[in-house]
Amino acid sequence: MAILPSSFLSQQQTAAADAETLSKPRRTLAATGLNHALHDGYTDLIYVLLPVWQAEFALSYGLLAVMRGLYSGAMAGLQIPVGRLAERIDGKILLALGTMVAALGYVLAGLSGSVVGLGLALLVSGAGASTQHPLASAAVSRAYGEAARGPLGIYNFSGDLGKAALPALTAMLLVITSWRHALLLVAVAGMLVALCLALLMPAVGKGFAHKSAAATAQGARRGRGGFSWLLAIGILDSAVRMGFLTFLPFLLRDKGASLPTSGVALAMLFIGGATGKFTCGWLGARVGTIRTVLLTEGGTAALILAVLLLPLIPAIIVLPLLGVALNGTSSVLYGTVPELTSPDRTERAFALFYTGTIGSGATAPVLYGLLGDALGPPLATAATAATALAICPLALMLASHLADERRAR
Structure with missing residues (x-):
């Protein structure tokens, strides 16, 4: 049986390592881009649902503004605590968990029977969304290093794709099914994205792990x-x-x-x-x-x-x-x-x-x-x-x- 030279094996191992090194940033960008599209779509599909909720729960325009504010307020207010938490827990884990929580919030919204229940559901979903921007941006930045400007632009652009696609898809679903069932389907999409993050995205690492x-x-x-x-x-x-x-x-x-x-x-x-x-x-x-x-x-x-x-x-x-x-x-x-x-x-x-x-x-x-x-x-x-x-x-x-x-x- 022929024995391959050690130099050939070394070259093969080096090529495989180089391919893996190149694939990790791309996988990170693809996963975070998909996640960004989902979360920005989650944020903007609320605009599609506001008239539906007004008819369902007899809400005033002021209360509709409160419903929208609960989601965006939770998302904005928790980003700094999430950034600190990422210094102790791998960002990939927090991203996947945050996406699951955001999807769970829409499940709860679909099951809600009162304005209070709907508001709490939007708080939950907004809390999950708070992980997305800071952790995904940091993941892309770490993956590409000094060459991160262009990939961060692609990541930023991916959110616009979600804003265009998910609200439009939700509006079409409302034609053929109830808003509660539509939200359950939207939540399933979120769970699938969370699964993709968990399985396909490379580890980001903890903030302190990068410290010198x-x-x-x-x-x-x-x-x-x-x-x-x-x-x-x-x-x-x-x-x-x-x-x-x-x-x-x-x-x-x-x-x-x-x-x-x-x-x-x-x-x-x-x-x-x-x-x-x-x-x-x-x-x-x-x-x-x-x-x-x-x-x-x-x-x-x-x-x-x-x-x-x-x-x-x-x-x-x-x-x-x-x-x-x-x-x-x-x-x-x-x-x-x-x-x-x-x-x-x-x-x-x-x-x-x-x-x-x-x-x-x-x-x-x-x-x-x-x-x-x-x-x-x-x-x-x-x-x-x-x-x-x-x-x-x-x-x-x-x-x-x-x-x-x-x-x-």
């Missing part, structure tokens, strides 16, 4: 002040996006758009937004964070003013490009979080970042709405453009904390 004195000292030097600037940019960027979306339907109406035309216009904006999330992460990796942020925020301000001033048809034509600029900054910012934190604090940093941006997205429409009551929608919309421009000096302040910007100088 040198890495922590380096992260502290890079992150001193830098993360605060990044968080401020993220909060203002989210405020611009949600503030503009608050007024866009009214601007289109005042330009003479019918309801179907407004729907098409919004769809064009969202398509542009999804494209921006996908492309700007890669753009940030190639031309630098600061240049990309200046480009997207400057473009956002200019295009918001264009939508304000142009007639209906040209304004609609501009909307896809505005969507790219409006949403593209977020992918660049997500990709910058790991550079400004030490490796053992990645989950905590993402948790704080997402809490700030989600909280800003919830409060900004209220603040801009009050401004709109006082000054009118056009001037309030112009204020969102001014907010986008206000981000530019903050981006310049951030530049000194980023290694790629220092090298570019």
Whole structure:
């Protein structure tokens, strides 16, 4: 019997190890992307169900807002505790458990017989969803290391796919079955995604497992002040996006758009937004964070003013490009979080970042709405453009904390 040379066996083992090393990041990105699509779909399908719940439980608009707020409040409020917990428990385990809890919440919602039961179910589901953003972002960041900007953009984009698919699927299910049965089917999908995470996703590791004195000292030097600037940019960027979306339907109406035309216009904006999330992460990796942020925020301000001033048809034509600029900054910012934190604090940093941006997205429409009551929608919309421009000096302040910007100088 022929005996294979040891050198040949060594080459085979090396090739297998290299293939495994390449497959782990891809498996991580695929699993977290699927999970992101599910959770963002879970978040937005509530909008489809609000009219159904209003008819079922005779809810006022105020109570409907409370139902929506229970889910988003639990999701936002628990992200920082989840980030701290991930320093002691493998992020993969927490992601799978969180997805199971989110799905269980929808099971309970489907079984609920009262408003109180429905509210508690949404709290449970929102609590499960709190694991998704900080832990999945940190998992992708760790899997790809310094090359994580582009993959984080893909991860960010995957959420838009879920927002488009799951609410639409739920709306179709409501035509052929009751909302309770539809939620049970949606929950089954969540359980299957949790199973995929448990079986297919590589281990992430605990935050403390990535800690070393040198890495922590380096992260502290890079992150001193830098993360605060990044968080401020993220909060203002989210405020611009949600503030503009608050007024866009009214601007289109005042330009003479019918309801179907407004729907098409919004769809064009969202398509542009999804494209921006996908492309700007890669753009940030190639031309630098600061240049990309200046480009997207400057473009956002200019295009918001264009939508304000142009007639209906040209304004609609501009909307896809505005969507790219409006949403593209977020992918660049997500990709910058790991550079400004030490490796053992990645989950905590993402948790704080997402809490700030989600909280800003919830409060900004209220603040801009009050401004709109006082000054009118056009001037309030112009204020969102001014907010986008206000981000530019903050981006310049951030530049000194980023290694790629220092090298570019």
